[in-house]
Amino acid sequence: MFFFPSLSLLESSFIAALLLLSLLSLCFIFHLRFKSRTLHQLQNFNSLWAVRFILVSFITFWALNELLRLSFFRHHVLLSLFTSPTLSNQANLCKIQAVLSLGFFEPAFLVTLLFLVNVSIKKKTPNGILVDVIPFVIITCSPVLIFQIIFVFFAPSSETQLPVFFTRSYVVLSKNGLDDADDNKLLCAYPLLNTIVFGAFGIGYSLCFFFSSWKAVSLVINKGLRVRIYRLAFTVLISLPVQILCLGLSVLWEPEEPAYGGVALVVFISAFLCAVVGEGILVISPIKDTLAAGGECCQWVPGDRSRRREEGQSPVGYGLV
Incomplete structure (x- = not known):
């Protein structure tokens, strides 16, 4: 991601850790899925497995997409395997990364996280929940994605009066021609117009959350x-505004400057924290508690004196249990 190898290595370590956590989350999801086939009392708690799977999938894709910001990964791994590692190809990858990161993958996992919180406080066991969550994510994220695509791939020309950082998604450090990949170095950047779109989404999302x-x-x-709710809310409502603020501040420096590298690292860590806490609180912890209790927590609603829940009812907060 950065011109400085130490920061790039640090982010690579965070991405690897998040991918391992996502793999662990998937193991928990499918373990509960298979075990609920033999334990009837676990079936209501297993009703959210598809939503949790979608959440972990979006987080995994976001983490993999962040690898595209690493110049070493773009040049020596991805492009060398599939095509010629020219700066022209790397520039296209920076554009794709900016669109997918701020326009789809991160908004999608944040929206899925919000969906899980909303479903968790419903008393009725949801039916056809997969049919609900997919349109919810698509409808919510589509405007953000469309604007991101327009601003990155159909940005105004350099002759307009907009400063370059409004539409710049990459920077070439030397001037030996865009196709001279050996002498030039290309760094990805955050276009300010895309930051504004993501910031508008983040403000609306924070209020809803x-x-x-x-x-x-x-x-x-x-x-x-x-x-658990306090921890989740505190993480999201602090990390997301910090990420938006640092995205805006990133235009004050050039991508090759140390200050830009530090700000960009904070941007990544802010989203990283939302992903880690989301998987920990909404995926791993509730499944672990359910398996440890052997489904006994399904037998009553919190606050209800009766030990047996009514047919079709689920404990309030069953998605967080």
């Missing part, structure tokens, strides 16, 4: 679940 978390806290009386 705040109200959903507040509603979840008011409905769930279990102290442990409330602590």
Whole structure:
């Protein structure tokens, strides 16, 4: 991602750790999926397996997409395997990475995370939930993705009065020609117009997430679940604004400057924290608790004096349990 090998190595380590966590999350999801076939009491808690799978999938794709920002990975791994590693090809990869990262993968996993929080506080066991979540993600993320594509691939020409950082998705450090990959070096950058679009999404998302978390806290009386909601809400509502702020500040420096590398690292870590905490609280922890309890927690609704839940009812916060 950066001109400086130490920062690039650090981000590579974070990406590898996130991919391992995602693999662990998938193991938990499918383990519960298979075990629920033999334990009837686990079936209601298994109803969210598809949504959790979608969440982990989007996080995995986002992490893999972040590898495209690493110049070493672009030049020596990806392009050398599939095509000629010219700067022209690397420039196209930077554009694709900017669109997919800020326009689809990160918004998609954030929206899926919000969907899980909303579903978790419903008393009725959801039916056809996969049919609900896919349109929800597509409808929510489509405007962001469309604007990202327009601003990156159909940006105004350099003759316009817009400063270059409004539409710049990459920088070539030397002037030996765009196809001279041996003498030139190309770094990816964040176009300011794309940052503005993502920032507008982030503001709207933060408001929705705040109200959903507040509603979840008011409905769930279990102290442990409330602590999980607080942790999730605190992480998302702090990390996302910090990421948007640093994306905006990145235009103050050139991509080859150390300050830009530090700001870009904060941008990555902010999204990384949302992904890690989301998988930990909404995937691994609830499945681990359900398996440890052997499904006994399915037998009553929190706050209800009756040990047996009514048919078709699920515990409030069952997606967080």
